[in-house]
Amino acid sequence: MTSRLSSPHGRLSSQHGRLTFRNARSAVFALVLGAGTALSFAPTAHADLPGADAQLTRAPYLSDATTASVQVSWATTTQSRGSVRYGPVGNCSANTATSATLGSPITVGSTREYANSVTLTGLSASTAYCYRVYTASGTDLLGTLPTPSFTTPESAGSTAPFTFAVLGDTGETTNAGVNDGTVNVNQANVMSRIATSGARFVLQTGDNTHPGTSQTQYGDLNQNGADVSSWFGPSYWTQPGMSIPLIGTVGNHSMTNTYLQVWRQSALAAASAGVWGPVDYPAYLGSNAITYPTSYYAFTTGGVRFYLLDTAWGNSNTGDATGGSCGSHCAIYEQDAHAHWQDGSAEYEWLKADLASHSGVPKFAFFHFPLRSDSASEPSDTFLANVEQTLVNGGVDLVFNGHSHLYQRNSAGPGRIASYVTGGGGATVHSVGEDGCSATDAYGIGWSYSRDRGSACGAAAVPTDDAQVYHFLKVTVDGTSVTVAPTDSLGRTFDVQTYTVTP
Template sequence: MRDNRRFLRTHSNARRNRRRSLLSAAFALTLGAGAALSFAGAAHADLPGADPQLTRAPYLTDATTTSVQVSWATSTQSRGQVRYGPPGDCAAHSVTSTALGSPITVGTLREYSNTVKLTGLSAGTAFCYRVYTGSGTDLLGTLPTPSSTTPDAANSTAPFTFAVLGDTGETTNSGVDDGSVNVNQANVHRLIGASGARFVVQTGDITHPGTSQTQYGDLNQTGPGVSSWFGPSYWAGTGMKVPLFGTVGNHSMTPTYLSVWKQPTVTAASNGVFDLVTYPSYLGSSQIDYPTTYYAFTTGGVRFYLLDAAWGNSNTGNATGGACGSHCAIYEQDAHAHWQPGSAEMQWLQADLAAHPTGAKFAFFHFPLHSDSASEPSDAYLTATGGLEDVLRTGGVDVVFNGHSHIYQRNTTNPVTYVTGGGGADVNTVGTSGCSASDAYAVGWSYSRSRGTACGSAPVPTDDAQVYHFLKVTVSGGSVTVAPTNSLGQTFDVQTYPLTP
């Protein structure tokens, strides 16, 4: 439920203008040692200093200890090239794609997507790179050279930090969607870039209300629902240096997701799936092809499980959602598709958990195990006896991170669960239908009433910027610290847990 907040205008003009001023004053990202990139204060300006052919800034996916993928888009078609190496020798190696850039349509423009895999890297080691056209044009122009660091080895004991966020990619700013900058999301992206996170895990619904190349966007085109992720105020800076791992959500059900967020190496290494899968009819739904993403990797002694717990809103068939009602019809379909005893994903997960009987484990997926949002409530199908929650518990998973509900919530369950759905999409209320006993801390916002909501020990937010957030997660010395950070840069509800040895 949106409480008609997308169309509200009256309450937020002053707040929006104040946020724009904050963004213009603060929006700087460090891309390499000693070098800073500042974005222009005007909403949705081109990336200053970049070559005009660059339409989508380079971003990183499929990061392993020895390789990473670099993707970007241009207005002209060529074979993409990346020059890379260790700091101080960033052009030590060069790799050129074997194919021309793949045509995509963004808004009204034909653009060309390029992806190049960098190899020969070392675990836990910094590297730097620049992207070029096949003819040798430096697409970053006068911008500083981006740098990143590969994940640590599986058995490393060195401390490391990563970020978690969910439900992002919306141009609505404080309840108003007029195509201007979503300052809350812009600040969250900026803060992730400055957090020291080695990588980010996105828990689904990376763009709203759906998934298209236009919604992902580019550095130039603007408007409601346009460039809500790759616009210059958003992932364009942070994505150059922080690799992203993700999974699908109920708003990600098109092949576009697979083409943008390729993860072939980590998927193959874990015998997972990152592909378009045909699902038969369940409970009267239509047979349908959906992007399906589940895979795992280990870094720093922790096994990361990225799972597919999602289903499209428009294909619920005869599902009723049980006692939960219509909000949970997609949960019921997801349970039939993914979490029956004989389903492919359930079998894969149980086998991988059995193959890793010791050590710390984190799980990430979209539908929430426990949520006090009225419109995106707890998924009773996943928490039922023998369901996904039981499988994760018996498999030794330490912490679960979910999205879908556009709130923040921490639950004192076993395993501990978080809902982190405040990454950029319009945030929702929490606790309006009551707060559950396991809800230790939760915050939300009502745009129709222009006020915050809270559960557990949380103070009631006085500004929606206190609800937009990401999680900064640090693994160190046999424990993990989760530090939620709101879009104002303030940490809250910081918790530390021991990890399974």
């Protein structure tokens, strides 16, 4: 049940334990009662990270996680060789890793900062480690904050159960349809839920930040405003990022070198003969020859092969592409297909070879453009039909996509893989089924801010609050049993499905 009180100054609404006041200029507060009546409070403005040293401008975050190594990155106001002291839980300073180079200069807003990154090596599979970050002079940048810890992935052949999260289309300061630079409450709550989910790592399906990718958009702990600090603000990735590694791929809103600077996945890419770096693309269908960040690679953990694929193209470089029967919304799909998914294309040939060399194991694929989507503005990518058939032939069990800012589960069938669209990580969510619901859409939910109402397809009930559409997927693997538990920003699970995957 939803109740609302309106006045000329704003609107107070109460829905499923969530009390929110919204006005034309800000979201003043949001109280969320989740599982076990846990209470979270999102303030009206960003603040720094209490307890951290004043030099720290981005809290440490993890990426490129393997069974033997992980990347730790952060940013500071001063330039030095960053250092990390780490070890197994109980002996957190057993080892020290120091960067070979000084921190790289970056500009966030008008502020010069320095990005640091250090690789921790000598790790063991499925082992808990703790760490702290320092300047070269020995200043503990975490100050009085607790020591973060993380657990490395399972070994390739392990049969132990494990959990990971899937997140897509994040990094907006827009809150409830209003972009005034205050906290995006729904995104903050999604990040908070991930932090306590028990996920070993997070798979990101593209578009970390909206509407573009810049150091200012990624931001820091101190600055705020419209399209500022939408990722590294203290209410967002700071919460899970210190303890849960992110493994991701590019989207159409991350087609700059900034993406490669912020996220490092070179160890995973190298181990699978994939690509993580800039690639020069010639002109296709009247587009300009251009250099784009490119990411495709794979890894195996807990007996499952994970594929991170590059299905992305820049919105402003579509040339003469028409999008076919889909129209202009699909012009970027057409360009992506020409660049990545023709016989002989480097990524396509790599994918076919890797699938063939990993037969007989469960496989999951993650990429940005959706195989099937009932979004009017980000519809199904029919140009990926040959890719889906290749994935079917290669024994892929589940596909996870982003791009469409909604939730949609698509059923499997002949020549068709069960797939998810998970685009509700924080970017402004959209309606589902405006042009009709497809027969394969088993469960879909969306929200329209212009109409102030939800929408649904398949077996889903119509959402009564936008907070029900913002979500991530919690995925648990236990042998050949895989459970996908979508979890909304209120902490409620919905449309939980269990699959039996390739033995």
